[in-house]
Amino acid sequence: MTDPSIVLTGVGKSYSTTGSSSDRFWSLLTNKPRSGDAFWALRDITLTIPRGASLGLVGRNGAGKSTLLQIIAGTVKPTVGTAVVNGRIAPLLELGAGFNPDFTGWENINVAGALVGISSREMKRRALAIADFADIGDFIDRPIKTYSSGMFARLAFAVAVHVDPDILLVDEILSVGDMGFQQRCLSRLREMRERNVTLLFVSHGPDAVKSVCDQAVFLHQGKLLFAGTADETVDRYLAFIREEANKEQLEIEKTWAKPQAVRSSIPAALRYGTGHAQFKRVDILDEGGAPCRAFSFGASVVIELEIEGFMTINDLSVSFLVRDGTGVDLFGTTTFDEKIALPGVSPGVTMTVRFAFKNVLRPGNYGISVAVNRVSRRDYTDNILLDQLDGALAFMVTEDANRPVHYKVYQPIDITFDSSGSAQRQDIKLDRQSTPEHEASGT
Amino acid sequence: MNFQFIGDPLRSVYHNKDLVLKLGIRDLAQRFRSSKLGMLWTLIQPVAVVAMFYFVFSVVFENRWRHPDEPRGEFILALFAGFLVYNLFAEIVGRSPTLITGNPNYVKKLVFPLDVLPFVPAVGAVISAGISTLILLVLFVVVRHEMPYGTALLLPILLFPVFLLAIGISWFLSALCTYFKDVPHAVPLILQALVFVSPVLYSMDRVPEGMVRDIMSINPLRVPIELVRGALLDGAMPEWTSFNTNLLAAVVVFFLGYALFDRTRSGFADVL
Numbered sequence: 001m002t003d004p005s006i007v008l009t010g011v012g013k014s015y016s017t018t019g020s021s022s023d024r025f026w027s028l029l030t031n032k033p034r035s036g037d038a039f040w041a042l043r044d045i046t047l048t049i050p051r052g053a054s055l056g057l058v059g060r061n062g063a064g065k066s067t068l069l070q071i072i073a074g075t076v077k078p079t080v081g082t083a084v085v086n087g088r089i090a091p092l093l094e095l096g097a098g099f100n101p102d103f104t105g106w107e108n109i110n111v112a113g114a115l116v117g118i119s120s121r122e123m124k125r126r127a128l129a130i131a132d133f134a135d136i137g138d139f140i141d142r143p144i145k146t147y148s149s150g151m152f153a154r155l156a157f158a159v160a161v162h163v164d165p166d167i168l169l170v171d172e173i174l175s176v177g178d179m180g181f182q183q184r185c186l187s188r189l190r191e192m193r194e195r196n197v198t199l200l201f202v203s204h205g206p207d208a209v210k211s212v213c214d215q216a217v218f219l220h221q222g223k224l225l226f227a228g229t230a231d232e233t234v235d236r237y238l239a240f241i242r243e244e245a246n247k248e249q250l251e252i253e254k255t256w257a258k259p260q261a262v263r264s265s266i267p268a269a270l271r272y273g274t275g276h277a278q279f280k281r282v283d284i285l286d287e288g289g290a291p292c293r294a295f296s297f298g299a300s301v302v303i304e305l306e307i308e309g310f311m312t313i314n315d316l317s318v319s320f321l322v323r324d325g326t327g328v329d330l331f332g333t334t335t336f337d338e339k340i341a342l343p344g345v346s347p348g349v350t351m352t353v354r355f356a357f358k359n360v361l362r363p364g365n366y367g368i369s370v371a372v373n374r375v376s377r378r379d380y381t382d383n384i385l386l387d388q389l390d391g392a393l394a395f396m397v398t399e400d401a402n403r404p405v406h407y408k409v410y411q412p413i414d415i416t417f418d419s420s421g422s423a424q425r426q427d428i429k430l431d432r433q434s435t436p437e438h439e440a441s442g443t
Numbered sequence: 444m445n446f447q448f449i450g451d452p453l454r455s456v457y458h459n460k461d462l463v464l465k466l467g468i469r470d471l472a473q474r475f476r477s478s479k480l481g482m483l484w485t486l487i488q489p490v491a492v493v494a495m496f497y498f499v500f501s502v503v504f505e506n507r508w509r510h511p512d513e514p515r516g517e518f519i520l521a522l523f524a525g526f527l528v529y530n531l532f533a534e535i536v537g538r539s540p541t542l543i544t545g546n547p548n549y550v551k552k553l554v555f556p557l558d559v560l561p562f563v564p565a566v567g568a569v570i571s572a573g574i575s576t577l578i579l580l581v582l583f584v585v586v587r588h589e590m591p592y593g594t595a596l597l598l599p600i601l602l603f604p605v606f607l608l609a610i611g612i613s614w615f616l617s618a619l620c621t622y623f624k625d626v627p628h629a630v631p632l633i634l635q636a637l638v639f640v641s642p643v644l645y646s647m648d649r650v651p652e653g654m655v656r657d658i659m660s661i662n663p664l665r666v667p668i669e670l671v672r673g674a675l676l677d678g679a680m681p682e683w684t685s686f687n688t689n690l691l692a693a694v695v696v697f698f699l700g701y702a703l704f705d706r707t708r709s710g711f712a713d714v715l
Contacts (some may be wrong), residue, residue: 021623022622028710029703073554074554075554076551076713089554103469111462115462117459117462
């Protein structure tokens with residue numbers, strides 16, 4: 001670890017909302033600040049990004065993510081504060097921004113190289129690797145305007161990662177391209193991280209941020225609300241979005257009382273919701289009902305949740321979600337989706353809900369998030385989040401030499417085979433534990 | 444006062460010479476890419492323009508360039524020499540309104556050396572000037588039945604101030620057009636007027652002596668046009684004093700244009 005890659009100190013960027021572009025010109029020419037109302041797209045951002053870090057930027061539209069990238073890239077100057085950047089930046093804020101649609105893939109690769117100052121001879125050598133990575137076949141010889149958006153993205157990404165940047169700024173890429181290509185992008189990004197490339201990644205997809213980045217910052221209305229590990233930040237961001245949705249729904253349904261304070265203290269990474277109904281107790285149990293934290297393959301995992309009401313609420317939906325150690329959401333369900341009518345709660349009345357599933361996970365550590373919602377419409381438009389506990393429970397899956405699970409999740413699979421040597425065809429069902437009915441039930 | 448702006452533009456262009464050449468050739472190719480005649484248009488365009496003016500001024504108005512009894516081809520040669528200079532200037536400056544406003548990606552989404560943008564259309568303009576020169580030399584042989592003068596070799600030197608002037612004005616106008624939306628409408632008009640107030644369609648001797656001629660002489664295209672015409676058509680050595688004055692003026696415009704561009708470029712992303 002040498003000197004940090006990017007250091008932002010008190011960075012703010014304001015745009016004049018009333019001044020005209022000619023005012024801007026005169027103020028630049030005479031070096032006098034502008035008058036007029038200022039809109040602060042970014043305010044007081046202080047951030048140090050070490051070399052080789054991968055930082056995700058999350059936030060809603062207009063939160064200032066793109067402005068921040070532009071300031072780091074140097075295309076926009078901060079109004080106040082300083083931005084110091086050490087190293088060569090891949091100059092593509094948006095992939096393929098320098099492409100010309102009338103020219104072929106080859107020609108655009110060539111120009112893109114010149115844009116970052118790679119000599120023609122060197123670029124000729126890399127062009128093959130780029131074409132290889134993009135993998136768009138003969139289209140590389142055709143004008144870019146004939147490309148599908150997926151092919152365009154492939155070529156653009158291929159170019160961006162082959163120009164040896166020290167800092168790579170990526171604004172929303174993984175939304176395009178097929179799965180195979182997305183995988184290749186992700187593994188290329190990881191490979192670049194190993195070579196100490198600093199990565200700044202803007203995405204609206206929380207999962208992409210979690211899987212690519214180790215750190216993340218959460219921007220809201222131009223301010224830095226939270227900075228931490230990618231998992232933590234993304235969860236905060238999602239919590240924030242749900243809280244906002246709650247506020248909107250509570251505005252519509254004015255009969256609801258004021259949000260309730262949290263009554264029980266359950267350790268969790270993050271807890272949020274209106275609190276009109278709350279988790280009183282969350283437990284993870286084995287088949288026999290005893291508390292358990294380690295499970296082997298095929299063992300029953302029971303999640304027992306006790307919910308307490310602070311007002312009369314029907315249409316309750318209780319849900320859980322299993323996450324792996326890297327924060328990727330694996331599976332889970334809601335009682336609402338399973339069309340189970342829960343009895344509801346009222347002040348002083350509690351309800352216990354049990355979810356049970358057979359463990360089909362690969363050995364490792366897992367976390368469980370639980371939530372209780374009020375919802376009656378199938379499209380979730382009247383959803384109110386009452387209580388959510390992220391990382392409420394944790395458990396581990398132990399190695400089982402007799403039954404290895406190589407991939408994230410095992411799924412019961414039928415295997416049949418034919419042999420030309422024998423006349424008869426055999427259907428063989430794998431010897432596996434039968435999957436039980438869902439045991440979630442009321443009371 | 445710092446004088447950084449004197450070294451900066453030269454360093455930037457030298458550093459990005461590969462990029463400028465590539466973008467310039469791409470720019471030229473793009474203009475003709477989907478056309479059937481392709482690069483032939485760089486040949487057809489100047490010939491057609493000269494033919495039009497020749498028709499109006501020489502055929503309809505029965506003008507001669509110098510003597511009433513000179514061959515008709517003389518008028519064409521003189522027109523061609525004038526347009527050679529004018530076109531080099533106009534092709535660079537004419538593109539200035541869209542250099543920044545037409546490439547918002549370069550401003551906002553790429554880390555791009557914006558100050559080299561005026562040089563991109565200049566690549567094509569210089570190539571067109573070269574092609575026009577070849578046509579002119581062929582016409583010379585056809586009209587005069589003799590070999591071109593050796594002074595024709597001075598052409599690159601004589602055109603150099605025009606190039607500097609055009610780049611300087613292009614910096615100035617491309618920045619101005621980004622902030623003031625009226626300027627792009629004025630630029631083509633001014634360029635068109637410049638054909639008529641420069642000695643492209645006539646020689647300065649035809650302009651009445653006095654105030655009008657004095658004012659018209661200030662036009663920075665006058666000296667290059669007269670010197671190029673002299674070198675190509677009369678085999679005359681340039682008058683170095685007027686060349687030097689013109690060059691000095693062009694250098695001043697070049698650096699002033701850059702200074703204004705550099706001063707205001709940080710606001711481009713805000714107003715696009």
